[in-house]
Amino acid sequence: MKKRIDSFKYALQGIRTVFRNEPNMRIHVLIATLVVVCGFIFSISLTEWMICLLCFGMVISAEMINTALENIVDFVSPEKNKTAGKVKDIAAGAVLVTSIFAAMAGLIIFVPKGWEVLIGFLK
Numbered sequence: 001m002k003k004r005i006d007s008f009k010y011a012l013q014g015i016r017t018v019f020r021n022e023p024n025m026r027i028h029v030l031i032a033t034l035v036v037v038c039g040f041i042f043s044i045s046l047t048e049w050m051i052c053l054l055c056f057g058m059v060i061s062a063e064m065i066n067t068a069l070e071n072i073v074d075f076v077s078p079e080k081n082k083t084a085g086k087v088k089d090i091a092a093g094a095v096l097v098t099s100i101f102a103a104m105a106g107l108i109i110f111v112p113k114g115w116e117v118l119i120g121f122l123k
Helices: 002-021 023-041 046-076 082-122
Strands: none
Touching (some): 002 023, 002 046, 023 082, 046 082
């Protein structure tokens, strides 16, 4: 049981480390917070909440995996190395792709709701 509890402690420490040390993670959390606020303002559906939560989890997880890979690459290859650079670029690209698709999901959910509010305001 102690090993299981320790594994959760280590995982939480990893999450804290990424939040403290990675500016991009703070940006992701800020955007997620804004989405949550907008979700309450626009009263999004349960399905829309689930999509938003899934997107949050995917983007934040991708950023954490990217950070872990960057740290491993820097540890194994502290000098400039073409292959090491490729690995880091690919991991960063994975975060970008995940973020773009999450943003598209957000736009699909929120643009029609915002448009309705705008049209109602202009009438």
